[in-house]
Amino acid sequence: MMSEASRERIRTPEGWRAAAAMYDSYRNETSVPLPGIASYHPAVELRPGLTAAIAVPEGEGPFPVFVITHGPGLTAGSSHLYRRLTMDVAGNGYLAITPDFRLAPEHPFPAGYDDMRFALGWARDRAAEWGGDGARIVLWGDALGASLALGLVLGMRDEPDAPALKAFVGVEGVYDFTSPMLANGSSIKWYPGDGGESVLRDKRVSPLLHIEKGMQLPHLLLITGNANYGVPGTLDLVRKLQDSDLPFELHALPGMPHDFMTFPELDGMRHGHRLLFESLARTV
Known part of the structure; x- marks a missing residue:
């Protein structure tokens, strides 16, 4: 059980980032080739x-x-923490790009959004220099990175010259910053900055609140384990999409914990990746 002193440490940006970094060995330093x-x-x-x-x-x-829009919390994480996932994606035939967008609280919304929006434009315009096809872009987000990524999908609908996305992949996401799930979390205080309720309800921050019938969206692929705290966020989005008569694909893997799609030692990660790339092969 976590001590009160440990809880207090992760309530600071430095402590939260140190806690996230502790998962580096599980994500990256494994025996899986x-x-x-x-x-x-x-x-x-x-x-x-x-x-x-x-x-x-x-x-x-x-x-x-x-x-790749990395987690966790839009306040920690980095491309370094996601280096194995980036390479695994490339190993499946994709030019993989993991931007190091600016993090809250030092850089609250819209800094991270703006960085990811620029990265998508860069991918469209410059991917060919790396052997990529900028007309076929997949956007991934996990944990609160999924909220940022889906926020980009909705936000770019207002831009006539925005990059076209073939698919959105949301992994264990929470898509509504007004959700009770986030009420006691640090991200709810750090990411919006001083913007208050208007930022929390912005389509780029809480995209679930802005899903509507008739929207033209890329292929939506949602993946979660059924043994982690990200399940309610995914199911909230599923219900909203169903109520809006919008198509999506959902995979819930039995017994898988939070972050399982980035843990190579887990059979569930390998199963999840198979489902991911089989789905993308049909749509991208």
Whole structure:
């Protein structure tokens, strides 16, 4: 059981980031062999102040592009923490890009959103330099990164020249910052900054609140384990999509904990990745 002192530490940005970093070995330093890829570049400058990790597949392109919006909480995490996932994606034939968007509370909304929006435009316009096809972009988000990613899907609908997305992948997401699930979390205080209720209800922050019938959306693929605290957030989005008569694909893997899609040692991760890439093969 976590001590009160430990709880207090993770209520600070530094403590929360240190706790997230403790999962590095589970995500990255495993006995599961790395996939075959052509190259991995840990810090490619997209613009001053914004870098991304890029993994290039083996073989001849052009490859579809897979942009990763990392978790956790929009206040911690990095492309370094997601380096194995980035390489696993490239191992499945996608040009994988994991941007290091700015984190709250030092950089509250819309800083992280703006960085990810720029990264998507960069992917469309510059992916060919890396063997990618900027007309075939998949956008992934996990945990609260999924909220940011789906917020991008909705936010870009207002832009006539926005990058076109073939698919959205939401993994164990929470898509509503007004949800009671987040009421006591640090992200609810740090990410919106001083914007208050208007930011919490913005379509780029709480996209679930803005799902409507008749929306033209990319293929929506939702993945969760059924043994983690992200399940209610995924089911909230499922109900909203059903009520809005919008199509989606859902996979709930038995017994899988939070973050399982980034833990190579788990059979459930490998199963989840098979489902992921089989779905994308039909739609991208």
